[in-house]
Amino acid sequence: MDDALLDKLEILADAAKYDASCASSGAKRRTGGPDGIGSTTGAGICHAYTPDGRCVSLLKILLTNYCLFDCAYCINRRSSNVRRARFSVDEVVRLTLGFYKRNCIEGLFLSSGIIRSPDYTMEQLMLVARTLRRDHGFAGYIHLKTIPEASPWLIEQAGLWADRLSINLELASDRSLKEFAPEKDGTSIKAVMGQVGERILEAKEEKRRFSPAGQSTQMIVGADASTDLSVLETSDTLYRRYGLRRVYYSAFSPIPEASSALPAKPPPLQRENRLYQADWLLRYYGFTVEEIAAGGEGGMLDLGIDPKLAWALKNRERFPVDVNRADREMLLRVPGLGARAVDKIVEARRHATLRLEDVARLSSGLKRSRAFLIAADHHPGGLTDRADLRQRLVAPPKQLSLF
Amino acid sequence: MxxxxxxxxxxxxxxxxxxxxxxxxxxxxxxxxxxxxxxxxxxxxxxxxxxxxxxxxxxxxxxxxxxxxxxxxxxxxxxxxxxxxxxxxxxxxxxxxxxxxxxxxxxxxxxxxxxxxxxxxxxxxxxxKMHAFLRFREVRDPDGGERYVAWFEPDHFIVEATAPFFVERFESLVWTILTPVGSLHWDRRSLTVGPAASRPEGLDRDDRFAEGWQRYYESTFNPARVNPTAMRAEMPRKYWANLPEAAAIPRMIRSAPARVQAMIEAEAAAPRRRNPDKAVAAMARQEPATLAELNRIIRAADPLVPGATQAVLGEGPVGAAIAIVGEQPGDQEDLEGRPFVGPAGQLLTRALEEAGIERGAAYLTNAVKHFKFVARGKRRLHQSPTAGEVKHYRWWLMKELGFVRPRLVVTLGATAALALSGRSVSVLRERGPMRFGQTGEGDWEGFVTIHPSYLLRLPAGEGAEQAHRDFVADLRRAREMVEGAG
Structure with a gap:
């Protein structure tokens, strides 16, 4: 690896870091054997964490940050003065294998600016994946960003080599997309999601390999005027209609070379966090978008408390819930009880009547849940309905320490 | 007691x-x-x-x-x-x-x-954490081969328990893992469990990839989102000593606020580069403009079905009145690279003649462009493409027919009918004229009939002769439809 390649790596990693996705999960177990290299374990591994708290699982880089598109929120838009670089297919392959052999990564997450044409760009991405798989027997994880403007047959090919495909929706509404990303088109993005979703489903049924870890997308939050409600409605549609595995939310963060079309100040990072919590409630806790949104005001989630607690505080007539009797669905709605704690409770109560200290052993969120729970030796009494319950549950905000 | x-x-x-x-x-x-x-x-x-x-x-x-x-x-x-x-x-x-x-x-x-x-x-x-945070370094092997060494300090007695993970992942490499509670050595064939070791000297020398990894780690960090608590929850300090990239952490955190401030204060700069209008306009012209360009793309692409030595492209004049779509190339087609040259193709050629259609005047192609087969000894046994595989190829077929612009598309057999109509068609029950078209593309006047390979499979006799006559009658009707429309 020479100095020139190191410089490119720096530029093209910096350019790729605004993509929140890092997951290396969902692939079937697979190994490269004596002639190949690598394995996938199903759950994925985070090989490091950066001081922004994010996990480093895949080598996340762009093939190039030259781009003909002019999306206002993107540091790589054609009108930005950012430093530019371009990898060859072979260089990406070498970097991936080199880092993989040192156990730094689970695999590759490759995206790119649009050069020459969407088709040309998509083909280059596909070639990287194909070279890794076919010429090097690479069995690690490959996540390819799909260029939605590329011809459909290139996407059909990409799915043969990738574990996951993703297409970033970027903005929740078509109108915002038109305004901020003139070369993009919401309808065609969703058409490609439909195409990919269909192929994934068919391949699964026919036991063939096509993007076996599914597809995901990302929405930028806080760059446009979309409310949390409309963001969550979009996610809900994406999960239902296109079978997406994950929707990532990325709080718009200030970028060097920012466009004047954007707000100067970033949204609170807490907003992103609340959206992830809401997303979880949507997928694993049986909540609807309407219920989640009703916990906040005017289509925005409550930044001060998590959306489950917000919902519970506004629906106190549903509480307290008896841990020894309530069904799983209702237990999932108790603030402070996670899905795993609920499963343990359901199993454990077959063996014994649970007291509060038993629940404390199963769940780490008892401080929040005790006002909403009945156990063998515990009843919250009037606590559930106290007007100051929220204040009691929310600790005063602590200053983050920057050591 | x-x-x-x-x-x-x-x-x-x-x-x-x-x-x-x-x-x-x-x-x-x-x-x-x-x-x-x-x-x-x-x-x-x-x-x-x-x-x-x-x-x-x-x-x-x-x-x-x-x-x-x-x-x-x-x-x-x-x-x-x-x-x-x-x-x-x-x-x-x-x-x-x-x-x-x-x-x-x-x-x-x-x-x-x-x-x-x-x-x-x-x-x-x-x-x-050992699977995650252990880092191999490449070391000079006396024989010049690739060799990797790692030093790690686990909390518990897990060294042997981690071996299956590393053997599975790095089976093709020669590597050694050293820890204070035991060591592992893998020589590409067998695993040796060894005694406790001490930290080896000089591991950090001469590995440009290790340096590259540190540069990568720093570049992938977003200073606008600094959150060391979240980082330490997952990557506590005790691991930092053996993670080369962790050396930069204090500096990265220290410099973050100033970097963010600079970004916020920097005024949006006017683009220094000239607006690449021509290149932007040229993007729109990525679609293949001719059948020849499309064929170049198909030929260069990987098969989307298992098997196949080469793509078999369509054959016949652009503007042909009739396009005939089969299932997929067979053994002989795959070797020769031309459609309908095997036994079924020869049968089709004869039937076309009987129906008064000149083969050279029609456009002949397949729904799937590659021969899907399984090898049994020296024989290559045809496998029908699945519905999903047919869809992988559908984009090309639609584009291809778009260039040929036939007045009538004749589908031979169930696969071709599926490709054109987007649904599963019972050929014997639905044979005859059918309007293909869905979602604004692939809108064609069509005609559904059997695949000639079906005739090859029928036992000789009156039934087979009748089936052949029916096939020719279908083709004749298709010809009449085109002539009538003309």
């Missing part, structure tokens, strides 16, 4: 075999957990259970203790823990399980179960 009556000496570290042997004897004699003291780190000569005065010796050939699978798994991980009480706790668990509490691991609120669950979790986390 009870005095310890047995002392069990085990090997240092995770002595699963020693524990299992002792446990069998203890269970066979019904020894209570509080009648045993466990100790590790003994000299090999002392291994085993030592009864104190008055106690019966443990039987050497006691039978295995049948345990539910989750209990066995739990024992396997918990013995790796550093906690000196681990064996005693496991003995208590086993005692209760054999006394009838078979499902006791489900009783998550039980204090013993909870304690063991915590040990189990700690070991699993340690395993996971």
């Amino acid at each position: 009870h005095r310890p009556m047995y002392r069990v000496e085990l090997r240092d570290g995770a002595d699963l075999d020693g524990f299992r042997r002792a446990l069998r004897g203890l269970v066979a004699l019904g020894v209570e957990p509080d009648e045993v003291t466990w100790s590790g780190g003994s000299a090999p000569s002392l291994f085993g259970a030592i009864p104190e005065a008055g106690a019966a010796p443990l039987p050497a050939d006691a039978p295995p203790v049948p345990l539910p699978r989750p209990v066995g798994d739990l024992i396997g991980t918990v013995v790796c823990h550093r906690d000196p009480e681990r064996y005693a706790l496991l003995h208590r668990l086993v005692r209760r399980v054999v006394r009838g509490e078979r499902d006791m691991l489900d009783h998550h609120a039980d204090p013993l179960v909870q304690r063991l669950a915590m040990l189990d979790k700690a070991v699993r986390r340690d395993l996971h």
